[in-house]
Each structure stands twice: as C-alpha cells, then as structure tokens.
Amino acid sequence: xxxxxxxxxxxxxxxxxxxxxxxxxxxxxxxxxxxxxxxxxxxxxxxxxxxxxxxxxxxxxxxxxxxxxxxxxxxxxxxxxxxxxxxxxxxxxxxxxxxxxxxxxxxxxx
Amino acid sequence: xxxxxxxxxxxxxxxxxxxxxxxxxxxxxxxxxxxxxxxxxxxxxxxxxxxxxxxxxxxxxxxxxxxxxxxxxxxxxxxxxxxxxxxxxxxxxxxxxxxxxxxxxxxxxxxxxxx
Numbered sequence: 001x002x003x004x005x006x007x008x009x010x011x012x013x014x015x016x017x018x019x020x021x022x023x024x025x026x027x028x029x030x031x032x033x034x035x036x037x038x039x040x041x042x043x044x045x046x047x048x049x050x051x052x053x054x055x056x057x058x059x060x061x062x063x064x065x066x067x068x069x070x071x072x073x074x075x076x077x078x079x080x081x082x083x084x085x086x087x088x089x090x091x092x093x094x095x096x097x098x099x100x101x102x103x104x105x106x107x108x109x110x
Numbered sequence: 111x112x113x114x115x116x117x118x119x120x121x122x123x124x125x126x127x128x129x130x131x132x133x134x135x136x137x138x139x140x141x142x143x144x145x146x147x148x149x150x151x152x153x154x155x156x157x158x159x160x161x162x163x164x165x166x167x168x169x170x171x172x173x174x175x176x177x178x179x180x181x182x183x184x185x186x187x188x189x190x191x192x193x194x195x196x197x198x199x200x201x202x203x204x205x206x207x208x209x210x211x212x213x214x215x216x217x218x219x220x221x222x223x224x225x
Contacts, residue, residue, distance in 0.1 A: 032211045043201055043216040044153065087153070089213075097143070097166050098214065102152030 001026050004090050006101035014109050017078050021104045023088030024070040032091035033071045035062055037084040038103065044087055047073075078108045112137065114204050115184075116217035123192050124225050131187040131220045135204030142185045143203045143214060144177060153201065159185060189222075197224045 005024045013019045025033075033050035048055065050062040050071050061074040071090075075082055088101035115134040123129050135142050144156040155169040159179040170177065174192075179185040189196055199221050203214035 034213050041199070043219050046213045046215065049211075049213060091211075097155065097158045100145075100153045100155070 003027060003099045004088055004101040006086075006088050006104045008102060008104060010105040010107050012107045012109055013078055015078055015080060017108075018074065018076045019078055019106065020072055020074045021086055021088075021106075022070050022072050023090075023101050023104075024068075025088075025090045025099075026069070027090075027092055028066075028069065029092050030069075030090045031093040032098075033062075033064055034089040034091075034098075035060075035071075035073050036087040036089060036100075038087055039084050044100075047086070075106075078106075080108050080110065082106060083108045114139075114202055114215055114217035116202050116220050118220060119218060120221045120223070122223045122225060125193055126191050129189040129192050129196070129222055131189075131200050131202075131222070132184040133187070133202030133204075133217060134184040135202075136215055138206055139204035139215075140207045141205045142179050143205075144185075144187050145201045145203065147199045147201060147219075149198075156187070192222075192224050194224045197222055 003026050035047040036044040037047045038044040048057050048062050050064050054063040059076045063072045085103040085105045087103045089098050091098040117132050142159045145153045147153050157170050157177045158166040174190045176188045199219045201219045203216045205212045205214045
C-alpha cells in the first residue's frame with residue numbers, strides 16, 4: 001500500500017460548484033499534513049496546513065480524520081482559477097522528509 | 111524576502127554531458143530537498159540535505175547523481191553523463207529548522223532537456 005494515496009481524477013466541475021478531495025495515508029505515526037496546489041509546469045505552492053481541529057481559509061476547508069487516516073480538502077464556489085492539481089503532503093513524527101501524494105486534478109468548467 | 115531560488119530555469123545538455131542544478135534556500139532555512147517530476151507524473155523525492163550533510167538520499171539513483179549543500183553557497187544537484195531519461199523538471203524546496211510541522215517552500219524548478 002502506498003504511504004499516501006489520492007484519486008488522480010480529473011474532477012470536472014462547473015463554476016460555482018462545491019468539490020471535495022480525500023487523501024489517505026498509511027502510517028498512523030503521521031503528524032503533519034498539508035495541501036499544495038500545482039499549476040501545469042509550475043512549482044507546487046502551499047495552499048494550507050491541516051490542523052487536527054480542521055481549518056478554513058476563505059472558500060477552502062481542510063479536515064483531518066485520524067481514526068480513518070485521511071485528510072480532505074473542500075472547495076466551495078469553485079472558480080476557473082481553481083483549476084490545478086492538488087497535492088496532499090504527509091509528514092511522520094520525527095522525520096523532516098515528507099511524502100507527497102501524486103495529486104488530484106481539478107478542472108473547473110465555465 | 112526572497113523565496114527559494116533555482117537556476118538555471120532551463121538547461122539543455124547533450125547525452126554524456128554533465129548537468130549542474132543550483133538551489134539557494136529561503137533566508138533562515140537550513141533544510142533543502144530535491145525532487146524530480148516527469149511530465150504528467152507526481153513529484154518524486156530524491157534527497158534531503160542540511161548544511162554539509164546528506165540526511166536522506168533514498169530517492170537518488172545509485173549512479174551518476176550526487177548532491178551537496180556546502181557550508182557556503184547553494185545546494186548543487188549534479189548529474190553526470192546525462193541520458194535522455196534524465197529529462198524532467200527538478201524542484202528544490204527548503205524549510206526552516208526545528209520541527210516537521212513546517213511546510214516546505216519550492217523554487218521555480220529547473221527544466222532539464224537532454225538532446
């Protein structure tokens with residue numbers, strides 16, 4: 001089983017829709033979690049950290065479910081500019097090296 | 111406050127030549143990571159370095175690839191005797207010391223093309 005798994009998509013959604021992605025991780029010692037977005041042929045950019053209690057940043061909400069070992073990203077009121085690949089990142093306690101998921105591709109359609 | 115700086119942005123080499131990719135971390139960051147990304151694929155971890163030390167090189171190919179992060183100057187990823195399969199985007203990321211709760215910040219990447 002991969003350490004971090006994501007549905008590659010693509011998720012094709014209309015503008016204004018709400019879309020959610022999940023990311024599962026296999027190591028229960030995982031401690032830190034992040035969502036990044038990567039536009040085509042560009043570098044990954046930090047979107048948000050994921051906290052145990054869940055956190056929100058504008059239209060984006062991140063949640064952590066330790067019991068089921070997954071994190072989620074919810075995007076409300078999708079914009080065309082949200083089209084990108086969303087990468088899940090997981091870090092184990094005591095390790096500086098992180099593990100990237102292969103990403104979920106989102107395409108927001110006019 | 112400059113971000114992670116990578117150069118060159120694009121590098122073209124012929125088979126058999128050497129490629130040197132440079133990465134200067136963000137100010138205050140002492141941890142550097144190198145990743146490789148093939149077209150339409152995910153990021154693949156290569157190596158994690160701190161100043162003058164290789165901490166984890168589990169993702170580095172056994173031959174032709176090496177990395178360093180000297181006391182002074184940028185981190186260097188070196189690929190000797192390049193082959194067509196080395197063509198990829200190489201990203202460098204850095205993070206501050208003191209704990210794995212800190213996210214990594216990426217440079218713009220170096221696109222390596224092998225003729």
